[in-house]
Amino acid sequence: MMELPMMMLMALVILTLGSVFSFKYRELGFYGAVVAIIIAFSAVSLSAPQLIYYSAFIFAIGIINLVSLKAIKSVIQGIDYGLVGMMALATLYIFTTQDLAMILAAFVLVSVPTYILVMVREGGANVEVGIKYITFMVLATVLFLIGAIILAYTKNAFDGVLLWEDQPLLRFYYILGYVMLVLGLSIEVGVAPLHEWVPDVFTSADPIPMSIIASLAKIVPFIVALRILISTSNSLTVSITLFTAVLATVSMFTGNIGALTSKEHARVLAYSTVANMGYVLACVVVIIKPEFFFFALTGALLMLFANAAGKIGFFTAIKSEGAFSPMMYMLAFSFIGLPPLMGFWGKLFILFSLVKAEYIWLVALMVINSAISIPYYLRLARELGVGWKTNLTNFICIAVVIITLITFLPDWFFKGMEVIAQTIGIAI
């Protein structure tokens, strides 16, 4: 049996070939991407069986993203499939390696394709949006990578130090690295108050590429950040964690309150993303309690999956001016956090991990935020909901609703996460 790197390489080759030949036959790009994702999914699941549930979700989201691209006639059709396939591959790969370099490479591989995807629109390129987006992404990537490198350096340096109270410079480096990484992450995914690009890009770009940027692209940055932060954490982390908690809180409130009076649907979704990224960022707090970290990891991933499912559904509905009403309500309920939908479990696990990390005020604020979000999600569902039509949009919506329903009893997923959390550390 072939080993994981070989299979991933094979997937990449197929992906590249598919993209190359799509100049001649457009469909080849699509099938190449699908085959590549299938190979990567099989490779990851075979080499690390505990990752099968995670991989299955990424597989599903990746395929749905690919299918949704069929709803748009872009000038780079063919290549765009390849880009999405690349992101999916990197997202599938992210848990399988302990190597910092590979992990950072995966981060870049998920980030860069979005620079091109964001400009995709019918019959042309959305250059203005592209510039806005890329400007911030470059800043984010730089901050993130430098922060990661500094943290890795401090980790190695700390290991040789017994009494590092005597090492002011090392402490300074650690704090700087931590803050840079978190700031980079925040700009990358759109955490307030560094979210300014989000509402503009979400409203001016085409809904279909947006559905990809708002779903698949959000997962890897968080996983990378969590893995680096937990691997480099030390006794200073407890003090600096408050910074992350405050950032998460600001983001929740900004997102949820900003969405309340937004009229444009894409803008509501933009602020919803800001809020959701705040919820997920709160999980970073839990690295101070490694024994409960798997609750936070479960919560963060379920939240990211629920966010991905919801964003795909709503953006696709915006593209085709409405989707089947019950599906819209299901997605809204998932975002609000009604049991037994995935959004509920995501929030529940995050809240539970925060309780264990003794961040009770953050728990209270998060619950209040869930309540604030109710009106705009229901408004979204009401305004986007229409009668049944047999079309691609509704099939995509059914698929994502199934995803939100699949964890109606999440213990199997949670148990898988428990295993993953044990091997989350990175060799630095």
Place this chain on the structure above:
Amino acid sequence: MNEWIVFLLLLLAPVVSSIPIALAYKSKGWTEKLPYLSVFGIFVSVVMSLYIFFVFPENQQYTYAWIPELGINFVFMCDYLSRYMGVITAVIAFFIAVYGLDYMKGDYRPSWYWFFFNLFTASMLLVVYSDNLFLLFVGWEGLGAASWGLIGHWFRDDDEITYVGMPKRKVGPLELSWPPSFGGWRAISTIRFGDVPMFLAIAAIWVLAGNLNISEIEWGVLFGTIGTAGTVILLLCILMGLFTKSAQVPFSEWLMTAMTGPTTVSALLHSATMVAAGAFVFIKLTWYIEPWHLHGVSGLEPVYIVVLFVGLLSGLYGALSGSGMLERKVLLASSTMSSIGLMFAAAAASFWVGHFAVLVAFWYMAVHAFAKASLFLVSGHLIHATHSRFLCGGLEFGKRIKPAFIVTFVATTFLVGMPPFTAYWVKSGMDEVMEHLVHDLGFLPLILLILTSLVYAGIMAKFLSLNFIKGEKPHHEHLEGGGLMKLGYSMMVSVLFVLIYLIFKSDETAEFVHAGYAPVSFAVGFAVLIAYVVALYKPQISALSKIGTFFNDRMYLPFANDYILPKTGFFVSHIVQEYGNRGIDGLFNTKVIPGLFGGISKGIRAIQTGYLSRYINIVLGLVMIVLILAAIGGVGL
């Protein structure tokens, strides 16, 4: 036979047997036949209760898992009290049910009636046999729900004969006349008022004692843990449930207007269920708390003093009110309240007297149950026969309705405590108990008991006299039929002879017989006899009509229920509506919070001007500030 089958049949037979008639409510044909099935269900309960009485060993506990993690299980206790009380409940319910076959014929909603009647019986049986307080509370709430359904049975309020109170009688702003729908509401609202604290008390016991089985809870340890104030609060919370259910002052009003229900319901409500349930639970708790052994526990004595005097005052209040009453069933209702008061008082006296006082209370409950049920059944027959709910019927009428006349005579003489009839021996025990209290609490309890007994004898004689001897001639007379009704009350009253036999035969009640021969008891018994005879001869004294009206108005206690409480409630709700609501509405719905959110939301969105340069300024500025702060903090930490 397996024990669990016995309990299953005992408790479920009445309910299951009444489901068909409840479902067949639309079919006139079926609702005429199916009552026999419902009665059969109760008969099964009778058989099971007798089986438990004769076959099951005493003081045996039977546990079947329900929610074992929480200590909530189906726990049944076959002790002295439940073995007797189970039989009493089932037998009385069965006799009344047989009577009801005749009495409820042609009623407009038999399905409703039989379902709730049987639920009532099953609920009481659950209360009687439960050892687990939570399970007991399930039965307790079943009693509440069924009583609401039955008291308001004639919910259309379209027949004046079902009302309680004098038509068009007004005192101040209040009309002292109540229709069935109002009666049902008064019952459930009063009972709920007491059930909530009782439920909280059960929850507190669960938390504090970790066990809900009455016979297993270490009561002394529990009271010791929670201290004086805790003990008083806990017991008063339980007593709120018991006093409201048993209609003790000041919660007695609902019982009077409960007479708007069918007479069979009144009979069951007053003898073996509902009002008896409160007293029975108090007797049961006292039986296991054994307060006479806990004189070192502070907080217990004041509570037992409260119960003693609430009981005695209810006894006197009920008897006095009854003396002014002219409605057949309401007179009996207030006499019941009086009797229940004496049960509470006797059981409470056990704190000073010991176990014997609890036995007295329990046996008085048994005697009272059969006598009072007989009287109610007679009065239902009289209402049918005369088309009047008021006391009426002369000697001529009495001769024509002989079985009712005889049964009333037997029931009243056996109940009031005149020698040598059944209640005399139990009442003698009660006299002895109150005499014992002289040392601790003075003469007041004994005086109150004797006064109550005398007035009580008077009202029972008045009931006999004004219905069969000296009453006005009825406007209508309808004496045909009613065979099952006659059978019902004749069987009921005959049990009183069985009881006197048991009192003389049983070891536990030997002390009653002994007390009966004491001079004080004999003197009280003789005085009771005199009072009875006098009242029989002169049931109404015109010179006292004003005070009689005052008693008939139940000393204006309805004002508390129907005027002061509602007015207070309306006042509070008015304040809340006018001022509170406007404020809350303004804060949450119309002005403050929506305005705040709107403003902040617009502020958040105002950042989005669309200009990249502005965004860069913001983000880079923030990043720089944070990094500088982090740098300073990093050095400082």
